[in-house]
Amino acid sequence: MSMKITPLAFDSMGVRSMSCFIQGDRNILVDPGVSLAPHRSGLPPHQRELEQLAKKRKIINEKGEKAHIIIISHWHNDRHTPFTTELYGSVTLQMASRLYQGKSIFGKSLSGLNYMQKRRALSFLDYCSFTPADGLSFSYGDMKITFSQSVPHGAAHRIPVIMVVIEGERKILHASDTQGISGIQYILQESPDLVLMSGPPVYRMSSEQIQRAQSDILALADCTGEIILDHHHLRDLKYREQLPEVWKNTKVKTAAEYLGHPNLLLEARRRELFREQCPHL
Numbered sequence: 001m002s003m004k005i006t007p008l009a010f011d012s013m014g015v016r017s018m019s020c021f022i023q024g025d026r027n028i029l030v031d032p033g034v035s036l037a038p039h040r041s042g043l044p045p046h047q048r049e050l051e052q053l054a055k056k057r058k059i060i061n062e063k064g065e066k067a068h069i070i071i072i073s074h075w076h077n078d079r080h081t082p083f084t085t086e087l088y089g090s091v092t093l094q095m096a097s098r099l100y101q102g103k104s105i106f107g108k109s110l111s112g113l114n115y116m117q118k119r120r121a122l123s124f125l126d127y128c129s130f131t132p133a134d135g136l137s138f139s140y141g142d143m144k145i146t147f148s149q150s151v152p153h154g155a156a157h158r159i160p161v162i163m164v165v166i167e168g169e170r171k172i173l174h175a176s177d178t179q180g181i182s183g184i185q186y187i188l189q190e191s192p193d194l195v196l197m198s199g200p201p202v203y204r205m206s207s208e209q210i211q212r213a214q215s216d217i218l219a220l221a222d223c224t225g226e227i228i229l230d231h232h233h234l235r236d237l238k239y240r241e242q243l244p245e246v247w248k249n250t251k252v253k254t255a256a257e258y259l260g261h262p263n264l265l266l267e268a269r270r271r272e273l274f275r276e277q278c279p280h281l
């Protein structure tokens with residue numbers, strides 16, 4: 001059966017997320033969450049960001065209705081729909097129940113989590129169970145789903161994430177928030193057709209760390225088909241100048257570009273958005 005991948009919500013689309021939908025022998029919704037930066041340049045989310053958040057949440061819920069399997073790569077609020085009424089009023093308990101009801105749910109296990117991660121995972125478990133998926137593998141018809149062992153969330157070792165390889169007609173690897181910093185060997189070994197990965201958060205890295213991430217991502221580009229590089233990396237408007245060799249490579253795209261859309265960097269442009277309303281800001 002053919003496989004189709006649709007990026008649903010990413011930072012290049014104006015929200016914090018790496019949610020995507022894969023259609024195949026089973027329909028899989030990866031990381032069904034979306035959030036915004038609570039503070040950026042001393043400012044709260046702009047109205048346009050709040051509108052985008054609501055729009056993306058709706059899209060994720062619609063795809064959720066068609067999904068058989070839901071995957072949660074780690075316990076940040078931009079990776080799952082929590083059973084709360086937080087996140088700018090964009091979620092409700094009923095919404096979360098509806099999304100997860102009747103689905104097979106695979107998530108990062110509780111092992112190695114820091115305090116906040118564990119708290120979120122446990123509050124999820126108060127309402128809904130999931131299969132701790134670290135290192136496991138499952139087959140559904142012609143489709144195989146393989147989870148990596150835990151790897152660090154970029155340089156943050158106390159925030160473990162799991163990557164997932166979905167293999168059928170194509171081989172897709174969702175590398176979550178590895179940021180071109182962790183999990184590199186695993187991705188090289190798997191050699192997928194398409195990688196979806198958070199790029200390095202260049203705004204808080206030294207120039208040596210940026211150089212290292214750049215050469216690691218170029219090594220990945222050599223052994224993979226295409227790379228969607230997005231999320232943390234796009235919170236700095238100068239991201240292309242920070243990794244010039246990576247962005248010269250035609251295999252590398254943001255999620256919006258992969259869909260043929262222009263990038264919509266709302267968080268990185270927050271101050272600009274407020275200034276348009278209030279020029280003296």
Ligand SMILES: [Zn+2]
Pocket residue numbers: 074076153177
């Ligand atoms: Zn994260």
